Amino acid sequence: MEVGLNHFLIISAILFSLGIYGIITRKNAVMVLMGIELILNSANINFVAFARYGNFGLSGQVIALFVIILAAAEAAIALAIVLNIYKTFANVNVDEIDKLKE
Amino acid sequence: MTYYDIIFYLFALITIVSAVIVVTTKNIVYSAYSLLLTLFGISGIYVLLGADFLAVVQIMIYVGGILILLLFGVMLTNKITSVDIRTGTVHLLPAAIGVGLLLGVLWAIMVWTNWKTEPNEIPITTTRTLGNLLITDYVLIFELLAVLLLVALIGAASIARREEEENIE
Numbered sequence: 173m174e175v176g177l178n179h180f181l182i183i184s185a186i187l188f189s190l191g192i193y194g195i196i197t198r199k200n201a202v203m204v205l206m207g208i209e210l211i212l213n214s215a216n217i218n219f220v221a222f223a224r225y226g227n228f229g230l231s232g233q234v235i236a237l238f239v240i241i242l243a244a245a246e247a248a249i250a251l252a253i254v255l256n257i258y259k260t261f262a263n264v265n266v267d268e269i270d271k272l273k274e
Numbered sequence: 275m276t277y278y279d280i281i282f283y284l285f286a287l288i289t290i291v292s293a294v295i296v297v298t299t300k301n302i303v304y305s306a307y308s309l310l311l312t313l314f315g316i317s318g319i320y321v322l323l324g325a326d327f328l329a330v331v332q333i334m335i336y337v338g339g340i341l342i343l344l345l346f347g348v349m350l351t352n353k354i355t356s357v358d359i360r361t362g363t364v365h366l367l368p369a370a371i372g373v374g375l376l377l378g379v380l381w382a383i384m385v386w387t388n389w390k391t392e393p394n395e396i397p398i399t400t401t402r403t404l405g406n407l408l409i410t411d412y413v414l415i416f417e418l419l420a421v422l423l424l425v426a427l428i429g430a431a432s433i434a435r436r437e438e439e440e441n442i443e
Contacts, residue, residue, distance in 0.1 A: 174279065175278060175279045175282045175283075176391050177389050177390075177391050178384060178385055178389075178391075179282065179286070180319065180323065181384040181389075182381060182384055182385070183286050183289065183290065183319065185377060185380035185381055185384055186290055186293075186377065187289070187290070187293055187312075187316075188380065189373045189374075189376055189377040189380065190290075190293045190294060190296070190297050190373075191293075191297075192373050192376065193297050193369055193370070193373040194296065194297035196365060196369040196372075196373070197297070197363045197364060197365055197366055197369045198297070198361055198362075198363060199361055199362040199363065199364060200302055200351075200361040200362075201351075202302065202344060202347045202348050202351060203302060203305060203361055205344060205347070206296060206305060206306070206309050206344060207297065209309065209336075209340065209344075210293060210296065210297075210309075210312070213312070213313070213316050213336075216316070216332075217316060217319060217320075220319075220320055220323045220325045220328060221323055223323075223325070223396070224323045224324055224325075224393055224394070224396065225389065225390060225391060225392070225393055225394070226389075226390060226394070227390065227394065229407075230396065230400060230403050230404060230407060231407070231411075233325050233327075233328050233400060233404060234404060234407050234408065234411075234412050236325070236328055237328065237331065237404070237408075238412075238415060238419060240331060240332065240335050240336070241335075241419050241422075241423060242419070242422075243335075243336075243340060244335055244339055244340055244423070245422055245423055245426035245427075246426075247339075247340045247343050247344065248343065248426055248427060248430040249426050249429060249430050249433070251343055251344070251346070251347040251430070251434075252429070252430035252431070252433040252434040253433060254347055254351060255347070255350060255351065255434050256433055256434060258350070258351040264351045265362065267364055
């Protein structure tokens with residue numbers, strides 16, 4: 173079967189679903205972050221696919237660049253928060269941490 | 275099947291199989307290394323879509339930056355010596371059902387919507403066009419993102435070091 177736009181969109185849909193699954197089921201906060209990275213990547217595949225097949229020029233690729241930059245900022249902040257939580261509570265399981273302070 | 279199709283299916287297989295490993299394996303370090311493979315596969319898909327610059331950026335920033343950061347996170351927040359690096363799971367069955375439904379809906383939307391399917395012309399090397407777009411149409415977002423990155427890095431440093439400040443006080 174000839175590879176077209178649908179194939180890329182379906183890969184992105186599968187990655188998105190796997191990312192949601194990871195976020196819902198894992199306890200460890202770092203694993204939840206990995207799920208978020210999967211979701212951001214699936215969005216990026218969609219942007220680049222529509223830059224190739226739509227009539228928008230290269231705007232989709234520029235937006236994908238911005239998403240990558242935002243993902244970097246998000247990972248830095250989120251991991252700083254996770255390290256702080258680990259210092260305070262000695263674990264990073266998102267189902268056990270239900271207080272804002274010690 | 276042309277070579278393009280074969281390479282596409284190869285990269286799709288790498289991406290999806292390693293993504294499944296990322297969300298299912300118990301060992302969080304295996305998970306992080308599978309994420310590396312997933313990101314490489316996605317980079318290959320970018321190349322197939324004609325986004326050469328983006329593929330290199332993906333490898334440099336995701337694999338070289340974010341993944342290393344995640345690995346630091348894994349190593350710093352787990353008791354490695356006392357074998358606590360396995361991570362627990364919750365709500366497995368409801369999550370699987372819900373995500374299956376979501377995937378079905380997304381799949382149906384993607385397949386049945388009447389997209390424009392013939393590829394349009396994009397330049398062989400996209401770097402020059404992307405650079406022009408960044409300093410003309412998108413210059414405001416570009417500058418704002420530069421400030422955001424600076425703020426995020428300063429904020430991350432100060433959040434992660436808060437304990438020492440309290441000691442000084």
